[in-house]
Amino acid sequence: MPWLVLAFLVWLVGYPLLVVAAEAFGIGSPDGGGPTTEAFRSFFTRADEWNAMWRTLWISVLSTLAAAAIGVPLGFLFERNEIPGRRLLGALVALPVALPPLVGVIAFLFLYGESGLAARGLQTLGLDVSWRLTGAWAILLVHAYSMYVYFYLFTRAGLSGQDGAAIEAAQSLGASRRQILFRVTLPRLRPALAGATLLTFMTSLGSFSAPYIFGGGFRVMTTQIVASKLNGELRMAYVETTMLALLAFASLLLLRRIDPGLDLASGARGTPPARRRLHGQGARVAAAAGGWVLAGVLLLPHATLILMSLVPPNTWTVEAFPPVLGLVNYGELLSSAERLRPALNSIWMAAAATLAAVVVGVMAARLSLRRGGLPGRALEAMMTLPWAIPGTVFALALAAAMSVNAPWVGRFVLVGTLWILPLAYLVRSLPLTGRSIFAGLRQLDPRLEEAAASLGAGSLRTVLRIVLPLLRPAVIAGAGLAFITMLGDFVTSIVLYTYDTRPISIEIQSSLRIQETGIAAAYGVLLMLLSAAAFIAWDDRAGGRL
C-alpha cells in the first residue's frame, strides 16, 4: 500500500518535472531527434533569457524587503499596542491574504492604472498628472501590497508566543527599550521572520498575475515561459521551466539556512507582555484615525473593484466618478448560462481537486507517519514538493508529460481534455492539505488507533470512525486553503485550460482584453465573495485562527 500511494504521487508530482527536464534536452520528445544541449546553449546566450532570470531574482528580493518593511511594523503595532478597534482592524489588515492574486491585480489596475480612479480623481482636481502603471515598479507595488500579510501574520504569531517574563528580566537587568527590542524580542522573532521570508520569497518567485498584467515588456521567468509556449518555442519553454525549477530549489535550500527551524512553540511559553495602552484622549483618537485610514488604504483597491463592477458598459467616459451605477453586469453574468459557466467550472474543479487532495493527503500522512523509513520520508517529500515549485513550472511539466500517448511509460494524452486542469489543481493542492493533515496526525495519539485495533476494528473502520473525525479541524483547515487557492487559480489555468473548462480567472482575463471591464470586475467580485465565504466558513470551523 505505501508503495502504491508513493508510486501515484511520484507519477503525478515528480515524473512530470523529469519529463520536462528531459524534453528540454530533446530526450523523449515527440518530434524525434537525439539528445541535444542546443536549447540550453541558446538560453545561456540570449540576453532576454538572462534578463528574465535576473529580474525574477531581484524582484523577489525587493518584494520580500518591501513586504517586511510594511508587515513587521504593522505586526508590532497590532500585537503590542492597545489601540481602539484593534481586533477588527487587525483582521481587516490581514484580508488581502484571502483574495486570489488576480483579483488583487485587477483591483490595482482599476484604482492606480493610467485611466484608473486615482488618476481621474487627480485630473479632476486640475492636476495635470499622468502615469503608466507598468514595469518593475508596478509589479513591486502589487507584490508589497499582497505579500506584506505574510510578515504581518507571522510577526503577530511570533510576538504572541513570546514570554513577557523575558522582557521583564531584561528590564530588571537594566536594558533600555531599544536594547530589549534588538537583543531580546527580535532574536526570538527570528523563526517567525525566517518563515515569512521563505513564504514571501517563494511566492514572489512564482508570481504570475502581477507580471502578466503589469509587466508589459518587462518579463520575469514565469511570464517568459508562458510567452515562449504561446510563441510555439516549446523546447525553449521547457528549458526556462527547468531553470526556474532549479532557481526555486536553490532559493529554498539557501533560505532554509537562515531558518533556525519553524518551531514557533519551542521553549517555555509564557504569557506575552501586556499591550501598551495609549494615554490621553488625543493619542487614542489619533491612533484610531490612523488605523482606519490605513485599513481604508489597504481596502481601497477592493472597494474600487466593487465600484467598477457596478458601472454599466459604455456609460463612463471622461467623468471623474462613474455617472451611472447599477447591477447590469451582474444581471448579464447570472442570466446567461455561458457567462455563468466559468464560475461553475471553477467551483467543481476546485472542489474535486480539494477532495482528492484530502484523500491522498490522509492516505499519505498515515502511511508516512505510521510506517516511517524511506517510503515514509519519500511520501512526505512528494506531498511538499509542489509548494517549493512555482505553479507555472508544474503547469508546463504537466503539459509536457501529458500530451503524449505512451501508457507504457506512464504518459497519457490529458492535455486538452476535461481532466488536465483538475489534475493540475490537485498537484497544487497537495502541499496545502498535506501540511495541515501531517501536522494534525502528528498530534494525534497513536494509542487511539491501537485502542481501536485492540477492540476489533479493521483499518478502514479505524480511519472512518476514529482518525477522520479527530482530524476534522486539520482537514478543514487544509481543504479550505486549497479550495480558496484553486478557486482563484490563474497561473496553471492559463497554460492548461480548455474552452469547456475555462475558470473564472481566464474569463476575467478575456473580458479585460475585450474591454468589458464591468464584467471582469463583476467576476472579480464574485471570486472575492466565494473566497471570502469559503474563508469565513473555514476560519469558523478551523477554530478562528485569524
Added chain:
Amino acid sequence: MTASGVSVRFDDVFKAFDDTVVLAGVSLTVEPGEIFALLGPSGSGKTTMLRLLAGFEQLDRGRLLIADEAVEHLPPARRGVGMLFQSYALFPHLSVAENVAFGLKVRGGAQGEANARVAEMLELVRLSGFEQRRIAELSGGQQQRVALARALAPRPRVLLLDEPLSNLDPALREETRADLRHTVKQTGITTVLVTHEQEEAFELGERIGLLNEGGLEQVGGPAELYRDPASRFVATFVGRCSVLSGVVLERHGGDELTVRLESQPQAEPWLCRGDSGLRTGEQVDVCVRPEALELSTDGGSGLAGRIEAERFTGSNSFYTVRLASTRSDAGDGSAAGPAIEVAMPGTAASLSGACVVRQLAGEPPSVFAGASTESDP
C-alpha cells in the same frame, strides 16, 4: 460475570528494536484468572511485553500463547485482548456510551444486546448515568473507569493494564487502586499489568514479575519478593534496602544466623535470616531494611557513622548514614554531619525478613546504610 480466565504464556520471547535488545528470551506463565504485575524500571522491557501480547509489536523469536493457543501471528483485533492504555486513548469525539460500545459495534450483533452490555459495564465501573457525557467533561478517574469499561465490554479473554494509575493525582491513586482491583477480580479475567511503581504492583498484583534489562529477575508474590530477594537488583528495587558485606558468624535453629559486618568487625553482630546452605565463616551480602535499624547517639556497640542526609516524609524520617570504613575512623571527622551509631535491636528483623543474608549477584555493596525512625506525631 465473565467465564473463568485463561492462561497466558511467554515462551522464550526475544525482541529487539534496531540493535537494542529489549527482551532477551523471556519465559513466563500467567495463571488463569490471575492478576499478574510486570514491575521494573523504565526501559526494562515490561511495556514491550504488554504490547507484544496485544499485538502492537511483533516478536523476533519465541512464542506467545493465550489459552494454550499460539497468537503471535494474529492481528490485534483477533487476539481477544482488551487493553487499558496509560493515556486511556479514549475517543474524544465519541460519548461515554459510544466509547464503551465501540468494540461491540465492530463485532456486529444486535443493538439491544450492545446497549445492555454498555449499561452493565458502566454499572460495573459505577458510571451509570454518564452515558451521554463527553470525554472532556470527565475527571481523570472517571476517564480511567470509562477506558476500563470499554476494554472489558467485548468480553476479552485477557485484560492488559498499561500503567493504569500513572495519570491520576497521587491522592486519587490509592483509592482507585483498590477500586480497580475489586472490579477486575469481580470479572475473573486474566490480567497482566505493567507498572514501575512497587506499591502499585504489590497492591494490585497477586504475583509479580520483576524485569530488569530485558530479563526476569524474579517471579513471586509480594511478600516473597520483599523477604527473599533473589538478586541485589530485587533487594534494592523492591522497598528500601542497604546491602553490606559480612561473614557468617554462627548458625542458629531454623533459618536464623548471626553475621559480622566486614567494615566494622568490632560492632555487635546482627541476627538475620539466611539460606540453610550457608556455612560459618562464609562471605555473604547482608540486605537490611530501614525498619530493622535504630539510630542512637549514646556510643553503644552499633555501627559507627555520620549522618549524610535526612529525609522527612511525615510519618517517618529516613537517614542516610555513611559508615566509617573501620571503627577507628569514626571520630576523625572526615565525613560531614553528626556522628551516630546504627544498631539492630532484638530479633524482630530476622522474623519479618527485614534483614536477609544471601550471596547476591550484582554490583559490590555500598557503604551506606539507611535507617528510619518513626516520628512522634
